[in-house]
Amino acid sequence: MNRYLSAVLADRMGVVLLTVLLVSAVWVPIASLVLPASHPLHMGSYSVALWGKYLCFGLLALSLDMVWGKLGILSLGHGVFFGLGGYVMGMYLMRQVGDRGVYGDPILPDFMVFLNWDELPWYWFGFDHAWIAFPLILIVPGLLAYVFGALAFRSRVTGVYLSIITQAMTYAVMLAFFRNELGFGGNNGLTGFFDILGYDLREDVTRAALFSATALSLAGCYVLCRCLFATRLGLLCTAVRDAESRVRFLGYRTDRVKLSVFVLSAAIAGLAGALYVPQVGIINPGEFSPLNSIEIVIWVALGGRGTLWGAVVGAVVVNVAKTQFTGWLPEGWLFMLGGLFVLTTLYLPRGLAMLVPKRVSGS
Amino acid sequence: MMNVRGGTLPPVFFQRLWRAVLLGLAVCFSPVQAADLPDALQSALEDLAGRDKVLRLEAVERIANSGTEESEALLQVILSGELYHWKPEDRFVRGEKDGRKFILYALEDGAELATVGRREAKKVSINNTLRGAVKSALATLDLIAPDPAKRLAGVRAQFAALAVPVERIDALLESESDTAVRDSLVTLRAMTLVSDETASGEPLMTAIAALGNSTEPGALTPLKGRFERSDDDAEKSALSSAIKAFESRQARFGMVKQVFFGLSLGSILVLAAIGLAITFGVMGVINMAHGELIMLGAYTTWAMQQLLPGQPGVALLLAIPMGFMVSASVGMVMERFAISKLYGRPLETLLLTFGFSLILQQAVRTFISARNVAVSNPSWMSGSLELHPMLSLTMNRVVIMFFCLAVFAVLWWVMQRTRFGLQLRAVTQHREMARCVGVRSRRIDTLTFGLGAGLAGLAGVALSQLGNVGPNLGQAWIVDSFLVVVFGGVGNLWGTLIGGLGIGVATKLIEPWSGAVLAKVLLLVAVILFIQRRPRGLFPPSGRSAGDN
Numbered sequence: 001m002n003r004y005l006s007a008v009l010a011d012r013m014g015v016v017l018l019t020v021l022l023v024s025a026v027w028v029p030i031a032s033l034v035l036p037a038s039h040p041l042h043m044g045s046y047s048v049a050l051w052g053k054y055l056c057f058g059l060l061a062l063s064l065d066m067v068w069g070k071l072g073i074l075s076l077g078h079g080v081f082f083g084l085g086g087y088v089m090g091m092y093l094m095r096q097v098g099d100r101g102v103y104g105d106p107i108l109p110d111f112m113v114f115l116n117w118d119e120l121p122w123y124w125f126g127f128d129h130a131w132i133a134f135p136l137i138l139i140v141p142g143l144l145a146y147v148f149g150a151l152a153f154r155s156r157v158t159g160v161y162l163s164i165i166t167q168a169m170t171y172a173v174m175l176a177f178f179r180n181e182l183g184f185g186g187n188n189g190l191t192g193f194f195d196i197l198g199y200d201l202r203e204d205v206t207r208a209a210l211f212s213a214t215a216l217s218l219a220g221c222y223v224l225c226r227c228l229f230a231t232r233l234g235l236l237c238t239a240v241r242d243a244e245s246r247v248r249f250l251g252y253r254t255d256r257v258k259l260s261v262f263v264l265s266a267a268i269a270g271l272a273g274a275l276y277v278p279q280v281g282i283i284n285p286g287e288f289s290p291l292n293s294i295e296i297v298i299w300v301a302l303g304g305r306g307t308l309w310g311a312v313v314g315a316v317v318v319n320v321a322k323t324q325f326t327g328w329l330p331e332g333w334l335f336m337l338g339g340l341f342v343l344t345t346l347y348l349p350r351g352l353a354m355l356v357p358k359r360v361s362g363s
Numbered sequence: 364m365m366n367v368r369g370g371t372l373p374p375v376f377f378q379r380l381w382r383a384v385l386l387g388l389a390v391c392f393s394p395v396q397a398a399d400l401p402d403a404l405q406s407a408l409e410d411l412a413g414r415d416k417v418l419r420l421e422a423v424e425r426i427a428n429s430g431t432e433e434s435e436a437l438l439q440v441i442l443s444g445e446l447y448h449w450k451p452e453d454r455f456v457r458g459e460k461d462g463r464k465f466i467l468y469a470l471e472d473g474a475e476l477a478t479v480g481r482r483e484a485k486k487v488s489i490n491n492t493l494r495g496a497v498k499s500a501l502a503t504l505d506l507i508a509p510d511p512a513k514r515l516a517g518v519r520a521q522f523a524a525l526a527v528p529v530e531r532i533d534a535l536l537e538s539e540s541d542t543a544v545r546d547s548l549v550t551l552r553a554m555t556l557v558s559d560e561t562a563s564g565e566p567l568m569t570a571i572a573a574l575g576n577s578t579e580p581g582a583l584t585p586l587k588g589r590f591e592r593s594d595d596d597a598e599k600s601a602l603s604s605a606i607k608a609f610e611s612r613q614a615r616f617g618m619v620k621q622v623f624f625g626l627s628l629g630s631i632l633v634l635a636a637i638g639l640a641i642t643f644g645v646m647g648v649i650n651m652a653h654g655e656l657i658m659l660g661a662y663t664t665w666a667m668q669q670l671l672p673g674q675p676g677v678a679l680l681l682a683i684p685m686g687f688m689v690s691a692s693v694g695m696v697m698e699r700f701a702i703s704k705l706y707g708r709p710l711e712t713l714l715l716t717f718g719f720s721l722i723l724q725q726a727v728r729t730f731i732s733a734r735n736v737a738v739s740n741p742s743w744m745s746g747s748l749e750l751h752p753m754l755s756l757t758m759n760r761v762v763i764m765f766f767c768l769a770v771f772a773v774l775w776w777v778m779q780r781t782r783f784g785l786q787l788r789a790v791t792q793h794r795e796m797a798r799c800v801g802v803r804s805r806r807i808d809t810l811t812f813g814l815g816a817g818l819a820g821l822a823g824v825a826l827s828q829l830g831n832v833g834p835n836l837g838q839a840w841i842v843d844s845f846l847v848v849v850f851g852g853v854g855n856l857w858g859t860l861i862g863g864l865g866i867g868v869a870t871k872l873i874e875p876w877s878g879a880v881l882a883k884v885l886l887l888v889a890v891i892l893f894i895q896r897r898p899r900g901l902f903p904p905s906g907r908s909a910g911d912n
Contacts, residue, residue, distance in 0.1 A: 155895040159709070160709055335725050338717075349708075
């Protein structure tokens with residue numbers, strides 16, 4: 001245990017991140033629920049949801065940094081795991097709507113009534129129970145990652161080829177989810193949710209609780225990653241990233257190393273998606289677009305890949321900037337984002353993490 | 364000067380000119396009839412103006428069958444109810460009501476004759492029976508047009524209505540000399556017979572067999588219709604075998620058509636991917652801005668058409684070199700100032716070029732328009748090429764297929780037969796060695812990237828002829844382009860060609876039973892699985908350049 005604790009504490013910026021997360025997990029509910037609306041530190045439910053969204057993206061970025069920064073696999077399709085987690089949560093929320101939908105059907109979601117479906121497809125069964133749906137948030141993305149990874153890593157698809165086929169995967173899933181016949185709401189996706197675990201999603205309490213849950217999940221996953229990379233498996237990951245052939249020649253099954261971390265990363269991405277959906281209120285196939293997956297890569301690159309905390313910072317910084325910029329100068333945002341990519345890769349190859357002096361970060 | 368020039372014209376010239384002017388005036392203003400209607404038409408019109416119903420109907424047919432040039436225009440006038448009898452002159456004219464007066468025009472040449480009061484002009488009115496007769500007469504008029512192409516079109520126009528009686532077709536067949544028109548007439552006759560309930564016996568059986576062997580797409584409808592209604596066993600079996608024969612032939616042509624569509628899609632994929640085969644395949648730069656370089660090519664076409672209004676063809680031809688140069692220069696600037704700093708770090712270049720792609724996209728949105736712009740097809744790229752009655756190919760796709768092959772051939776020639784190509788291959792195979800023998804590798808890198816970018820521009824010029832041109836044009840192609848290159852095998856131009864065409868044909872062959880979106884999903888999955896089996900593509904690089912670690 002001591003080894004793991006010291007691994008977490010060794011990265012001082014990580015400790016800062018953890019502290020901020022834990023404090024905000026407590027502070028945000030207070031600021032939003034206890035403080036009166038006139039108080040300068042009061043947080044409206046809109047900004048609570050907004051920051052909750054940023055932290056979901058942070059969690060997603062963390063999951064990508066696990067495979068890219070630590071394992072050297074650049075996944076251009078991490079959005080697919082995020083989206084699948086989101087869809088599982090969306091299906092659960094959809095089933096909670098009950099007969100409050102526009103068409104008032106007690107069983108079928110609105111879009112199925114609209115498309116004249118007679119009964120719920122088999123893969124929708126059980127989603128009305130949280131104890132079935134919530135584990136699936138981790139299992140579904142993990143399973144896809146397992147099948148995909150098992151095939152790809154065993155046949156030693158590496159580098160650019162792997163990146164391209166992950167991109168093709170998310171593209172294929174996006175096209176499939178755009179079809180109404182698949183039974184996930186076609187291009188409108190799933191929306192019109194009412195409550196989660198019996199709590200109304202529009203209530204300030206629920207939103208604050210979701211925010212805290214997100215912050216705690218992010219903190220938990222960060223600690224999990226730090227501990228993981230302090231183990232033997234973690235060392236192997238670094239070795240695989242730096243010289244895969246040599247590790248293989250030493251007798252390690254590198255495909256299994258990669259597969260296990262890849263699956264874990266996919267499950268974390270799924271968790272991020274599941275936390276994201278109730279806070280933004282919609283999930284649609286646009287989440288699977290290759291562009292979204294590339295944006296995740298940018299967050300990680302900007303924050304500093306391989307540092308774990310950098311990925312989270314990158315995700316939050318880029319998304320805060322995005323919200324600000326699209327508000328003021330909608331035209332300018334893509335110029336800004338594009339410029340950010342160019343300047344980061346040229347002048348900040350290790351991202352914002354480079355700006356933190358070594359004696360501060362401690363690593 | 365004026366004097367000299369005036370002096371060179373002899374006085375005779377002016378006399379002739381004067382005469383010509385006088386003659387023109389005389390023609391314009393003379394009240395005399397310039398050219399009479401042919402006698403046949405004149406007498407038919409007299410009957411039409413009469414009261415005898417049978418004679419009036421016959422008159423319409425006589426006009427239609429007169430074989431004169433004026434008959435079509437005349438029938439149109441009758442149909443629009445503008446035919447008048449000018450009583451004082453006893454002449455048939457076209458009249459337009461203008462308040463209480465009528466303006467009369469000659470039927471022969473459309474010259475304005477006079478403006479007369481109500482009493483002097485009497486309208487030749489027609490009833491519904493006559494109107495129907497005139498309409499069908501107009502439809503069959505093309506059947507006897509002097510131009511064989513017009514006759515052919517006329518016969519084909521009859522395939523749907525089947526309103527021409529068999530006797531009339533027989534009469535037409537006797538006088539017809541053009542084989543294509545004859546064939547169509549025979550088909551028309553068979554179709555008419557098959558859909559005629561009273562037909563039976565030997566002529567009907569021959570007609571059914573003929574339709575079974577026909578290549579006319581419309582031949583199936585009468586066969587199926589009769590098969591539904593018929594209760595005669597012999598007839599039914601003949602019909603069903605004819606339908607079977609027809610449908611199997613139709614399916615064969617359908618297959619050929621799908622393969623063509625597949626090759627067309629494949630050639631577009633090849634065009635889109637070929638530039639990437641250079642930048643990504645040969646140089647190893649993951650160029651995410653490739654799609655936007657394609658987009659720039661398409662916008663260049665649009666810009667050229669704006670610069671040369673009314674000349675879409677010339678603009679398109681000029682857009683080919685311009686599109687290449689615009690994209691190539693943007694690409695070279697990108698390479699020179701940014702990408703070159705990141706060689707050997709492929710994943711970083713991915714991010715960098717993605718940044719460029721966002722900037723280029725937004726630049727087009729801000730400085731041109733966020734909406735799609737209209738790029739027109741020149742006349743030689745619109746319409747379709749009919750190889751067979753059952754097989755017509757859209758012209759723009761045919762042109763683009765040849766364009767793709769031409770681009771590929773030129774690229775192959777550049778790579779294999781020019782000094783630049785030799786240096787390019789040398790640098791990619793062994794950079795240090797190439798530098799040792801005096802190749803300026805930095806310069807070659809920039810030029811190579813420019814070549815790849817320029818090829819993307821060419822793809823954009825071609826794509827502008829197929830669909831919408833908008834800021835998102837490039838994004839639609841980027842995933843496909845990468846897949847084609849990876850599928851074909853990085854660093855192998857032939858792989859890109861075979862891979863692109865293969866993916867195109869496979870997509871179109873599974874599309875009929877799976878639908879377009881599912882076909883694409885299946886193809887993506889298939890390519891992903893294929894990469895598992897052969898991680899280095901269809902034609903993997905070999906030898907020193909393979910770079911195994």
